[in-house]
Amino acid sequence: MSSRRTTAIAGSLAVASFSAVMVLSFPAGADDQGPGSSKGGKPVDQAPAGVKLSTLLPERISVDNDSKKTAITATVKNGGTEESGAIRLLVVGFDGLTVTDVPGCSRIAEKDLPEGSNSGFACPIDDLAAGASTSYDVAATFDPRKTGKICLPVQNKDGSKTYWQQGPVPFGTTNPSPNAPATPLLLGTDNTPVGPGGEELPRTGPGRDVLPLGAAGAALLAAGAAGLWWSQRRPARPQG
Template identity: 55%
Template sequence: MATTLFLPFSAYAADEPAPGSSKGGKPGPAAIADVKITTELPERITVDNKTEGTELTAKVVNNGTKETGPITLTVVGFDGMRITAVKGCGQIPKGQLPPGSNSGFACVIDNVAAGKNRSYAVTATYDLQKAGKICLPVTEGTGKKLLWQQGPVAFGTSKPTPNAPDTPLLLGTDNTPAAQGDKPAEPSKPGKDAKPGKPDLPSTGIGDRTLALGLAGALLIAAGGAGFRWTSRRAR
């Protein structure tokens, strides 16, 4: 039986001063007043035109006055953007991804102190002939209580550069594939393949939905023994 190794508390990148953006994000229904969680993505990334590879940093920030306690940051790709790895995080099994998404990783975090952040190195591929989006939900513990969600938000460009070494993409911009000339790319629709009755990820730009119940189960799998350790720590 194939198994996937998850490292709930493995190394993460040190706090970085690099500027980021919470564009396309908003608090979830379970947001806590004293714990002001947000996420940040870079305003600009570049995609290698030959390999379709790209790298970015996903950050979860606590702007509140109290620590977060256990939370989970999830990085999910849609349409032309596929997440291939998030350093220190566990891959969500294909069968438990949110409907409409193509990839996802869960970063189980023991705590983020007030005024602090955690940064994660993300690698991805981007099919420049399609529109592509990324989503960063933050949930309480390894459950389904949504504290914050950014996206699904687009990375893209209206000026393709197929003959250049790479193509710069801007956050919050729908992608226009080179083959389509001046014709705008059809906006991606997260969850468009979802079956009736199956909840989808909420969207901060296309209309709110409730957090997928299947994702909560995936986070529990990604957490591994983290939940037990949290429980033991609290008991002590």
């Protein structure tokens, strides 16, 4: 074998090895949820001076059509100039979306869940520095035969004030794929049921007129560490 041919073969093997490394170095993208979005969120009670709290949800998630399982990243951030002090994030599921686990958080007792919700977890946060954020891995199931909504209120430690609330905001698809391994769902999209003829979705929980998205809003108020109630609130007056 000539030295020129040996060099060519060695070079080809090196390129192939490098290509394999490049392919294996990047994830398959199955967990790619896209950028975070605060869609369906708004301030409720006035936060302490210099504190600006908000939440983010992924713009898209994927539901396994066999197990109905999905994963959602819930993020709370402080866009202000001062530390938040002790706060808590609530993660609450509605209709076809059921929250099954949020590591590091406590399950909300069924009797203390908001009307119309089916599950929820409370996540205590000792303090959130100015400009900082923290994220939680939310395990959930989604029934594609129903609508599915999630709600993220951010409250003070005892739940007497709700500084921010995102939702209840829907995840859904207008193009169901029952024969595919998974169904992608988009934030802020009402779900079309999987089934022949696109039958009308079953409606459970409070109607959209009771819990409007982006209107003056329903606020999650709490008394004590776990008490939750839905209540209509008047829109805050514009700051002068």
